[in-house]
Amino acid sequence: MIPKLYNRIRKAGRCLTGLSVMAWLLVSCSYIPESERLIPVLPASVNRNVLIEDFTGQRCMNCPTASDIIEGLVREYGEETVVPVAIHSGPLGFVTNERFKGLKTVTGDEYFARWESDHQPVGMIDRKGLTDYPVWGAKVYEELQKPSTVDIAVSAHVTDSGLDVAADVTSLDGEVNGRLQLWVVEDSVTAFQMMPDGTRKDDYVHRHVFRAAVNGTWGEDISVRKGETVSRRHEGFILDDEWNKGRMYVVAFVYDESGVLQVVRKNLSH
Amino acid sequence: MIVPGRIGRLAVFCLILFSSVALNARERGRVRLVGSIQSDILFQDEDDDAATDDRQLLSNTYVDLMLYGRHLDAGTRIEYMEHPLPGYESDFKGWGVPSLWVKGRLGTTEVTAGSFYEQFGSGMVLRIYENRSLGIDNSLTGGRIVVRPAKGFTAKLLSGRQRRYWSLNDSWVSGADLEVSLGPSITLGGSWVNKYEKDEFILADERHRFNLPEYVNAWDVRGSWNNGPWSLSVEYAGKSQDPSFDNGYSYGKGSAAFVSGSFSRSGMSILLQGKRSENMSFRSKRSMTGISSFINYMPAFTHDQTYALAALYPYSTQMAGGELAWQTEIGYNFRRNTVLGGKYGMNLKVDYSHIGWEEETYYEDLGILLSRKWSNALKLNVMYMRQRYNMTVVQGHGGMVDSDIYILDGKIQVFSGFSLRTELQYLNTDNDEGDWKYGLVELSLAPHWMFSLADMYNAGVTREHYCQGSVSFSKGAHRVQLGYGRTRAGYNCSGGVCRYVPETKGVTVSYNCSF
Numbered sequence: 211m212i213p214k215l216y217n218r219i220r221k222a223g224r225c226l227t228g229l230s231v232m233a234w235l236l237v238s239c240s241y242i243p244e245s246e247r248l249i250p251v252l253p254a255s256v257n258r259n260v261l262i263e264d265f266t267g268q269r270c271m272n273c274p275t276a277s278d279i280i281e282g283l284v285r286e287y288g289e290e291t292v293v294p295v296a297i298h299s300g301p302l303g304f305v306t307n308e309r310f311k312g313l314k315t316v317t318g319d320e321y322f323a324r325w326e327s328d329h330q331p332v333g334m335i336d337r338k339g340l341t342d343y344p345v346w347g348a349k350v351y352e353e354l355q356k357p358s359t360v361d362i363a364v365s366a367h368v369t370d371s372g373l374d375v376a377a378d379v380t381s382l383d384g385e386v387n388g389r390l391q392l393w394v395v396e397d398s399v400t401a402f403q404m405m406p407d408g409t410r411k412d413d414y415v416h417r418h419v420f421r422a423a424v425n426g427t428w429g430e431d432i433s434v435r436k437g438e439t440v441s442r443r444h445e446g447f448i449l450d451d452e453w454n455k456g457r458m459y460v461v462a463f464v465y466d467e468s469g470v471l472q473v474v475r476k477n478l479s480h
Numbered sequence: 481m482i483v484p485g486r487i488g489r490l491a492v493f494c495l496i497l498f499s500s501v502a503l504n505a506r507e508r509g510r511v512r513l514v515g516s517i518q519s520d521i522l523f524q525d526e527d528d529d530a531a532t533d534d535r536q537l538l539s540n541t542y543v544d545l546m547l548y549g550r551h552l553d554a555g556t557r558i559e560y561m562e563h564p565l566p567g568y569e570s571d572f573k574g575w576g577v578p579s580l581w582v583k584g585r586l587g588t589t590e591v592t593a594g595s596f597y598e599q600f601g602s603g604m605v606l607r608i609y610e611n612r613s614l615g616i617d618n619s620l621t622g623g624r625i626v627v628r629p630a631k632g633f634t635a636k637l638l639s640g641r642q643r644r645y646w647s648l649n650d651s652w653v654s655g656a657d658l659e660v661s662l663g664p665s666i667t668l669g670g671s672w673v674n675k676y677e678k679d680e681f682i683l684a685d686e687r688h689r690f691n692l693p694e695y696v697n698a699w700d701v702r703g704s705w706n707n708g709p710w711s712l713s714v715e716y717a718g719k720s721q722d723p724s725f726d727n728g729y730s731y732g733k734g735s736a737a738f739v740s741g742s743f744s745r746s747g748m749s750i751l752l753q754g755k756r757s758e759n760m761s762f763r764s765k766r767s768m769t770g771i772s773s774f775i776n777y778m779p780a781f782t783h784d785q786t787y788a789l790a791a792l793y794p795y796s797t798q799m800a801g802g803e804l805a806w807q808t809e810i811g812y813n814f815r816r817n818t819v820l821g822g823k824y825g826m827n828l829k830v831d832y833s834h835i836g837w838e839e840e841t842y843y844e845d846l847g848i849l850l851s852r853k854w855s856n857a858l859k860l861n862v863m864y865m866r867q868r869y870n871m872t873v874v875q876g877h878g879g880m881v882d883s884d885i886y887i888l889d890g891k892i893q894v895f896s897g898f899s900l901r902t903e904l905q906y907l908n909t910d911n912d913e914g915d916w917k918y919g920l921v922e923l924s925l926a927p928h929w930m931f932s933l934a935d936m937y938n939a940g941v942t943r944e945h946y947c948q949g950s951v952s953f954s955k956g957a958h959r960v961q962l963g964y965g966r967t968r969a970g971y972n973c974s975g976g977v978c979r980y981v982p983e984t985k986g987v988t989v990s991y992n993c994s995f
Contacts, residue, residue, distance in 0.1 A: 241693075242721060247731055248688040271876045286686035302877075326570045329770060342769050344725050347683030408872035408879070 254351045256287065258358035261463055261473040262294040262346065264333045264418075265322050267302030268313060271404045276331035276343035277417065283350050292350060293473045295395055295461055297321055297420045302330045304402075311401040313419050320427050336470040359383045360434075360472040364392075366460040368480050372446040375424055377462050379442070381434040388466030390442055391429035394421045394449065395475075397457045421453060424460070432464065455480070515545040516994045518612070522565055523987040536986075538563050542612065553583040567981035568615040569770050574646040579619060590626040595619045598638060599777075600657045600671035604717040604736050604760065605698040607777035608642075618764075618774060619643045620653060632661030642764040644772045649764045651677035653775055665707050672699045675764060675775060682729065682767065690729055696722045698734075698762055698776065709745035714738070719762060725769055726761035726800035734759035738779065747813030754806040755781055761799035774799070781805035782833050782843060787887050788918050788936060789907040792970070793869035795835065795843040803842070805835040824853035841880075844868040861889040871912065883909035897926040914940015928953055936968065944968070950988075961990040 262280055266273040280294045296313075298304070299322035303314030325340055332340050335349040361380040366373060375392055396419050403414035423429070424447050434440045449455060455478055463473035519541040539560065546555035557579040564573050581594030597619055600606040610617045622640020629635075639654040655673035662668065675696045682690050700717035719734030740753035755778075762776040778797045785791040797803065809831040814821035829849040835842045847865040854860060865885040871878030884907070891901040905918035920934040929952070936946040948965030966985040 242691055242731060244731070247691050248684055249691050251683065251687055251689050253687070269877055271872070282686055328570045342725060342767065344682060344729065345767055347686070348681045348689070351681075351683065404877060408877075 251351075253286070254354040256291055256354050258354065258356060259291050259293055259473045260350050260353045261336055261461070261470045262292065262333055262350065263321070263337070264294060264296045264331060265299055265318075265325075265327055266296050266331050267298055267300055268304040268402055269404050270302035270330045271406050271408065273302070273331040274403060274405055274414075276333070276346075279343045279346055281417065283347060287350075287354065290475065291354070293461055293463075293475050294418045295393060295420050296416060296418045300327065300330050313399065313401055313416060315420065315422070317423050317427050318420055336473075337465055338469045357383070358472050360386055360464050362462050362464060362472055362474045364460055364462045364474055364476040366476045366478045368449070368455060368478050369446075372448045373424070373460075373478065374443070374445045375447065375460055375462075376441065376443045378439050379432055379434055379464055380439040381436050384436050386432070386434045386464065386466070386471065388432060388464050388471060389429040390425070390432040391463050391465065392424040392444065393461045394424060394447070394453075395419060395459055395461050396421050396453050397459070399454075399457075421450070421458070422447075429465075510549060512548040513545070514548065514995065515543070517544075517991065518542045518993075519989075519991045520565060521989040522984060523989075524984065525986045538565050540565050540612070551585050553585075554581065556580045566984050569645075569772065571645040571772075572615050576646060578617070578643060578646065588628045592624040592626075593622075595621050595643070596624050596638075596640075598624065598636070600636075600655065600673070601669055601700055601702045601715055602738060602779050603777035604715060604738065604757075604779075605671050605673045605700045605719075605762070605776050606653075606655055606657075607775075609777070614771065616771060617643060618772065621648055622652075632667075634659045642773060642775065644765070644768075649773055651675055651764045653764055665705055667704045669702045670700065672697065673762075673775065674698075675762070677764070677766060680767065684729065690723055692723055692766065693721050696720055696762070709743050711742050713740045717760070719760060722759075722762065722766070724761065724763060724766040724800075726763070727759055730759070732759050734762070736760045736778065747815065749809070749811040751807070751809040753781070753808075755779065756802075756804050757799075758802040759800065778803070781807045781835055782845065783807075783809075783831055783847070787863065787885075787889070787903070787905060788920075788934075789885050789905040789916055790847075790863075790865055790867075790887065792907060792916065793867065793871070793881055793883070795869065796874055798837075798842065798873065802837040803835055804837055805833070807831070807833045822852065822854070824855075826850065826852040840870070840873075841868060842870045842873050857893045859891045861887070863887040863889070878912055881909060881911040883907050883911070899924045899926070909940075913938055913942055916940070928955055930954075934965075957994045959990075959992045961988075963988040963990075 264276060264280060266276065277296070283292045284294065297318040298313040298315065299318035303318065304310065304312040305314050306312040325334065327340055331343055333343065333346060334340055335346060336353050338349070341349060359382050361382055363378040365376045373394065377390060377392065379390060397417055399416045399419045400413055401416055402410055402412045403416065405411050424444050425442070430442065432440055432442065449458070459475050459477045461473065461475050464471045519539060521537065521539040524536045524538065541560040543558040544555065547553060556577055558577055560575040561573055562575045579595040581592060581596055583590060583592045597608045597610065598606065599608065608618055608620050610619065620638065620640035620642055622638065624636065624638040627635045636657040639652060641648040641651070642653055653673065653675050655671065657669065657671040659667060659669040676694060677696070679692050679694055682692065684690050696719070698717065698719040700715055702713070702715035704713040705711065715738045717736045721731045721733060723729040723731055736755065736757035738753070738755045740751070742751045743749065757778055760776065760778060761774070763773045764775055765773045778799055780797055782795045809829065811827065811829045814826040814828065816823060816825040820826060827850070831847045832845070834844045845865055845867040847863065849861060849863045851861045852859070867883050867885060869881045871881050886906045888904045889901070891899060893899045901922040901924070903918065903920040907916040909915065917937045917939050918935070920932065922930065922932040924930050931951050933949045934947070938944050946966050946968045948963060948967070950961055950963030952959065952961035964987050967981070967983060969983040970981055
């Protein structure tokens with residue numbers, strides 16, 4: 211029995227030694243020292259604007275982290291080039307009650323349901339599919355460098371009867387058959403937010419808050435031939451008295467099955 | 481391999497053809513055809529405002545077919561989840577033939593080609609498994625070799641791509657495992673797992689991207705000893721740099737240690753185990769979120785609770801962060817015809833779990849369960865549980881939930897083949913939604929019929945009732961259950977993994993069959 215046991219131990223020892231050496235070699239090969247962990251990247255050459263739809267919620271602990279990613283991209287490329295919209299929605303969104311202000315909207319929930327998201331935060335870059343926030347930077351970088359096929363000029367004027375919005379869409383390359391979407395967005399709204407450490411911050415400043423769709427939840431059909439311009443006008447859209455019109459702007463974008471073709475933003479004028 | 485549509489139908493046709501031949505051969509004792517059907521169906525109420533799918537009929541259906549021969553086995557599984565039950569990830573939806581495999585055996589060697597499941601040790605570096613209630617199936621598609629050259633000596637080698645719902649992740653997972661029994665008492669083992677995943681463009685900030693390692697390695701060593709009533713298991717695992725979404729793209733290495741000891745003799749049992757893990761989330765896709773694509777599995781350190789209110793706040797293992805957990809269970813059987821044991825004996829079980837990290841408690845419970853038979857017909861279980869559940873850590877909201885849970889479970893054998901069981905449960909807490917009450921009546925007409933009626937009532941914030949009734953019939957290999965009721969939204973956790981389940985209301989039908 212002892213010789214048998216000894217032979218087994220020898221065989222096991224040889225195999226384990228072989229495995230250990232192999233494992234050690236592989237572990238050694240895949241180690242990246244601290245000085246080599248970041249690779250410099252040149253800023254993207256900007257050929258178009260990019261829309262970020264951020265499905266967020268006031269009860270979503272990880273959403274402030276996603277918001278920080280967005281603010282970094284806006285700082286880098288400018289708020290006219292990277293156009294984020296925070297759509298408060300889903301099970302972690304919050305509706306106003308007697309104690310707290312909520313930013314969730316019915317329309318926002320329609321968008322959340324349409325894209326069938328099952329977690330938050332989650333977003334879309336130029337409506338190219340749902341993605342998580344660690345890859346938003348790379349997706350924006352990629353989208354910025356694509357050529358723009360559409361040009362949009364927008365005016366947004368507040369009158370006594372409401373908001374008048376006009377959009378001129380010009381095709382730069384080939385015929386465009388898609389939809390024109392017009393949103394009103396309010397920046398820097400103070401309301402509570404759950405933070406990553408589990409605490410509630412009651413004076414959190416929410417950026418780029420989606421308020422309403424001016425021309426319907428999914429926008430309106432638009433067809434533009436190459437070199438031509440098509441205009442759309444909407445008058446008398448009612449702005450809620452609770453909204454701060456001085457911090458509001460219109461986001462206008464054209465999209466089709468391939469995604470968002472171009473997006474612009476325009477501050478409200480009085 | 482994922483084979484929907486035409487190729488899937490061809491695969492099923494081939495298997496049915498092979499089955500027909502095999503059925504003939506079966507009569508000559510050479511090949512066995514076995515299989516199973518599992519179908520869970522929900523007919524949603526038309527006025528169910530909480531419904532997440534406009535369709536009324538939702539179903540998860542699985543059909544497994546296996547052929548076992550002298551040297552060759554083969555199998556396949558057909559899945560239909562085109563309109564799945566609520567509470568699964570959105571990519572869970574689909575249908576096709578996600579599993580197809582062939583296994584050959586010759587002497588001490590076994591070779592598998594196709595889809596397979598495997599576990600090394602406790603699973604801390606590799607656990608490939610299926611859990612249908614959670615929607616987990618992370619099978620590998622590739623090849624595996626198992627060699628048993630001598631008694632007590634097993635070596636395994638495998639490589640493949642991992643399934644994620646209806647596709648395969650691009651990365652390759654490879655591994656080797658060696659286990660040796662040094663006599664009847666001692667077993668030693670070691671494993672190594674490698675993941676190869678191509679580089680990816682992920683920005684660290686606006687001016688830098690991460691330099692991501694293409695090879696990630698995990699390894700473990702383990703040993704176990706058994707001698708009479710004593711047993712001891714130890715395991716240590718490590719992981720190389722693995723920047724991922726789970727760990728915020730950090731370059732720290734992962735590690736885990738696990739120790740378990742137990743003693744069992746003469747009506748007494750003691751279990752004591754501890755675990756420390758840090759940064760051990762190991763996926764086949766570094767940017768993945770949710771419950772899919774895990775290569776490994778960290779053992780859960782909480783007891784699987786079967787009572788409804790004891791399972792109301794289930795804990796899920798924190799893979800990416802750190803955890804320090806320990807668990808103990810003491811059981812004692814008071815013998816019959818003693819003062820405490822009474823005429824039929826009594827069993828006492830005390831268990832305690834604590835999980836936390838850096839002075840923060842994630843989960844803690846203390847449970848005391850008394851089981852006693854009072855007569856030939858009557859058996860009672862009485863349980864008290866004190867629970868602390870850090871809802872913020874597990875679910876992302878809610879703070880700490882402290883609760884006391886009281887349970888009375890009685891079973892009466894009215895006459896042979898006819899038994900009645902009732903449960904009364906009460907959860908008392910000042911946190912979350914407040915107190916809960918639960919009642920269950922279960923009537924069993926052996927050997928075929930079972931009737932049950934249950935109600936879970938929130939006596940705290942919502943004052944909502946969640947009633948459910950069901951009838952089940954089983955005969956031979958068949959079991960069918962018909963039910964109606966309303967379930968609350970919550971988390972379904974099993975073995976350290978949880979998924980969110982939305983509220984449902986409607987008729988449920990479940991059918992299971994094995995052949």
